[in-house]
Amino acid sequence: MIRVSFNDNWTVGKKSGFFSEMTSTPVQPKPVTLPHDEMIVRKRQKPEDGSDAGKHLNAVGYFPEGEYDYKKTFFVPAEYKEKRVTFEFEGVYANAMVYINGDFAGQCPNGYTNFYIKADRFLKYGEDNEIKVVAMNYKDSRWYTGAGIYRNTKLIVGELVHIALDGVKVSTPDITSDRAVVAVANVIENEGIHTRTVNVQTEIVDAGGKVVASDVATITLFAGESATLRQRVYVRSPKLWSVEQPNLYSCRTRLVADEEQIDEEMNTFGIRSLSIDPDKGLSINGEVVKLRGACIHHDNGVIGSATIDRAEERRVEILKEAGFNALRSAHNPISKAMLDACDRLGMLVMDESYDMWTSTKSDYDYALHFPLWWEKDIEAMVNKNYNHPSVIMYSIGNEIPETGRAIDSVWGRKLAEMVRSLDNTRFVTNSINFMVSIMDEFKKMRQSGGDSEDNSDGINTMMNNMKDIMAAITASDLATAKTTESFAYADIAAYNYGDSRYLKDKELFPNRVIVGGETYASSIDKNWKLVKENSHIIGDFTWTGWDYLGESGIGKVTYDQSELAGGVFGAYPWLTAMVGDIDITGYRRPFSYYREIVFGLRKDPYIAVLRPEYYDKQAISSMWGWSDSVSSWSWNGYEGKPIKVEVYADAEEVALLVNGKSVGRAAVGEEQRFKAEFDTVYESGEIVAVAYAKGEEIGRMTLRSATGAITLKIEADRTEIAASDSDLSFVTISLTDGARNLYNTADRKVAVQLEGPGVLQGFGSANPKPEENFFDTKRTTFDGRALAVIRPTGAGLITVTVTAEDCASQSTQIHAI
Numbered sequence: 001m002i003r004v005s006f007n008d009n010w011t012v013g014k015k016s017g018f019f020s021e022m023t024s025t026p027v028q029p030k031p032v033t034l035p036h037d038e039m040i041v042r043k044r045q046k047p048e049d050g051s052d053a054g055k056h057l058n059a060v061g062y063f064p065e066g067e068y069d070y071k072k073t074f075f076v077p078a079e080y081k082e083k084r085v086t087f088e089f090e091g092v093y094a095n096a097m098v099y100i101n102g103d104f105a106g107q108c109p110n111g112y113t114n115f116y117i118k119a120d121r122f123l124k125y126g127e128d129n130e131i132k133v134v135a136m137n138y139k140d141s142r143w144y145t146g147a148g149i150y151r152n153t154k155l156i157v158g159e160l161v162h163i164a165l166d167g168v169k170v171s172t173p174d175i176t177s178d179r180a181v182v183a184v185a186n187v188i189e190n191e192g193i194h195t196r197t198v199n200v201q202t203e204i205v206d207a208g209g210k211v212v213a214s215d216v217a218t219i220t221l222f223a224g225e226s227a228t229l230r231q232r233v234y235v236r237s238p239k240l241w242s243v244e245q246p247n248l249y250s251c252r253t254r255l256v257a258d259e260e261q262i263d264e265e266m267n268t269f270g271i272r273s274l275s276i277d278p279d280k281g282l283s284i285n286g287e288v289v290k291l292r293g294a295c296i297h298h299d300n301g302v303i304g305s306a307t308i309d310r311a312e313e314r315r316v317e318i319l320k321e322a323g324f325n326a327l328r329s330a331h332n333p334i335s336k337a338m339l340d341a342c343d344r345l346g347m348l349v350m351d352e353s354y355d356m357w358t359s360t361k362s363d364y365d366y367a368l369h370f371p372l373w374w375e376k377d378i379e380a381m382v383n384k385n386y387n388h389p390s391v392i393m394y395s396i397g398n399e400i401p402e403t404g405r406a407i408d409s410v411w412g413r414k415l416a417e418m419v420r421s422l423d424n425t426r427f428v429t430n431s432i433n434f435m436v437s438i439m440d441e442f443k444k445m446r447q448s449g450g451d452s453e454d455n456s457d458g459i460n461t462m463m464n465n466m467k468d469i470m471a472a473i474t475a476s477d478l479a480t481a482k483t484t485e486s487f488a489y490a491d492i493a494a495y496n497y498g499d500s501r502y503l504k505d506k507e508l509f510p511n512r513v514i515v516g517g518e519t520y521a522s523s524i525d526k527n528w529k530l531v532k533e534n535s536h537i538i539g540d541f542t543w544t545g546w547d548y549l550g551e552s553g554i555g556k557v558t559y560d561q562s563e564l565a566g567g568v569f570g571a572y573p574w575l576t577a578m579v580g581d582i583d584i585t586g587y588r589r590p591f592s593y594y595r596e597i598v599f600g601l602r603k604d605p606y607i608a609v610l611r612p613e614y615y616d617k618q619a620i621s622s623m624w625g626w627s628d629s630v631s632s633w634s635w636n637g638y639e640g641k642p643i644k645v646e647v648y649a650d651a652e653e654v655a656l657l658v659n660g661k662s663v664g665r666a667a668v669g670e671e672q673r674f675k676a677e678f679d680t681v682y683e684s685g686e687i688v689a690v691a692y693a694k695g696e697e698i699g700r701m702t703l704r705s706a707t708g709a710i711t712l713k714i715e716a717d718r719t720e721i722a723a724s725d726s727d728l729s730f731v732t733i734s735l736t737d738g739a740r741n742l743y744n745t746a747d748r749k750v751a752v753q754l755e756g757p758g759v760l761q762g763f764g765s766a767n768p769k770p771e772e773n774f775f776d777t778k779r780t781t782f783d784g785r786a787l788a789v790i791r792p793t794g795a796g797l798i799t800v801t802v803t804a805e806d807c808a809s810q811s812t813q814i815h816a817i
Helices: 018-023 053-059 078-082 309-321 336-345 370-385 410-422 439-448 459-465 467-474 477-488 504-508 521-533 590-598
Strands: 002-005 010-014 030-032 066-076 084-089 096-100 103-108 115-118 127-137 153-158 161-175 179-190 196-205 211-221 226-236 249-257 260-269 274-277 281-284 291-296 326-329 348-352 391-398 427-433 492-496 514-520 537-543 606-610 642-648 653-658 661-667 675-681 686-693 696-704 711-716 729-736 749-755 758-764 778-780 785-792 796-804 807-816
Touching (some): 084 096, 084 161, 096 115, 103 115, 153 161, 179 196, 179 211, 179 249, 196 226, 211 226, 281 537, 291 309, 291 514, 309 336, 326 336, 326 537, 348 370, 370 391, 370 410, 410 427, 427 477, 467 477, 521 537, 590 606, 590 642, 606 696, 642 653, 661 675, 711 796, 711 807, 729 796, 729 807, 749 758, 785 807
Parallel strands (some): 291 537, 348 391, 391 427, 492 514, 514 537
Antiparallel strands (some): 002 153, 010 030, 010 066, 084 115, 084 153, 096 103, 161 179, 179 226, 196 249, 249 260, 642 675, 653 661, 653 686, 686 696, 711 729, 729 785, 749 778, 749 796, 758 785, 796 807
């Protein structure tokens, strides 16, 4: 089949119904290129004080929800009348309704499900056609979703006899050092009116383009039917796929009839084996692997939920550089672009299906559709993942209340068994929060005790407020009894905030393999010790690896008790959750380096400085928070004033020096939770941390104060990009001195101007509570930084010029080819 991008020449406007189109004045839609997020370009709403609407608006970052019409006019050649035409939508948020030439062609209520629209019966051949996609979102999520056609679309054209969509499944059931069995299942369809006999040619191609194995088989297809042809080929001396060496092969499948090729598909895959047991844990290719995991939401920060291929790839690059080797797609199926990046770069994936089954968590969420659509969703997720070696397990849900109910928990068995019927090469898990699973009983106990406390602020606030007793409740016999059946459906038991059970359940359930499906970042040192020392615990997935939009302020650090009056979340203008190791611009926060040290991946110490303006105030943080620190020694205006410094290190001791003078020496390492704290007085100059083991220096880090004139520093992550709707250049803007030391206290508005074939896809900073938007050409830096994202509109030279008050303008050039 021929697959081409269908992303260009769309328009988007406000949704209009049949009668409103007849009576109202039409509003001119605006042209857009997909993937596109219409929600991110809307002005955020500040709710009235005390408004119930404020709670939901917080969940989505105070962005208004809405209903949108996406339209495109496209020409259909006359010769397509004897072919099959299909549209692929990788994700439309949400409740997508598709119309072709005014006629209803299909729908998909799940905003994260890949779906196809067979278009033939609606098309007009030899002339222009129109496709319209309606997208609607309203009080249907606990985090920022974005809105519209936010993932890729494709036009697929094939012959009447063709390889079925998602019809090639590649597995590697038997691997030795000498050879690997590659099993290929091909589904072939005959949509013609005659019986056809075709040859199926399968070739395995290595990374260098060499054919290393092949097979030819014949299959006869009756009219209007499909059939599966299975082939086994043998790759000699296979190069295995792993996190460290992500070797990939391609499976090229051709259909040939009467010596003429009528179809061809190319699918990338990896040769690797998976196994689990409580004695070794998880093994890949026979080697034990501990999962250094990150939960991630699907938005891409300053460009919203637009799932542009390069944005997904960049996130995987940065997360791997930060020490992670596994991602959990919380709480929805991951994008195709990110899977491709995980395959190429060597990142493992837990792909998650749902945040709810039949019990709603938001007023109008997917629980309203789940009972009728779950089978299509699961099939689409498995089809998407099957050939990706990065995917090692499926999660059938996140913190589902039904997991604690005997009758409702049967949904878990249905989901798990359907996954296994479609893909028996991977493991099934269920991300269970014990507090959620016993919530029904907990409510009864509180009501019988006369407790009428209002918990309308949600489970997150409740968990945070109960932090002192939550571990005990999680480890209780009640929690054991309520979840035993649901865990029995899974190959791997994912514990969300359930570390208090890790050792207990080794005795209670000796055959259970556990993964920390979601954990507090601040507990990583304790949890990682448990992971390392216990074979039945295969890894830890922190909440979260990358900061995200919505659930605004859940990880905030505040110095004002009154800010907690409304619960764990942040009032407007809070925007981001403020919980990620990496901020929404892709910059690693100090905690990211702390985690890298805990993982044993960094030898040098790391310096983090607490903001001196809060020196005398008590920091208040939620369970998801960390210290409000910055890795900088530029604190203009605080000379001679007290300041706190944190040093992270995997060493016996660490010494701190300011301008060559000793501030002190402190024990550090695992027993001190890899952190030492120092009080000193701020002096402009140089601060140095030196780590020691057995009296010998094993690493050091230096920070220097910015001095002199403020300079704009601009740096594009790539200056040569493809002239494609799938590519981007990320331009980091910093305020520095001449030696490139960061001026983190000199924030100011910066402006971006483009010349050439490019647009500003998004522009912003990591400020967790901004009152600016992501689509203006002027933004204020945060801690001295901002990020501009450039998208090409064609081939040519794009010039990016950045200006700021009291700074010389700076330019960089990006070649789109």
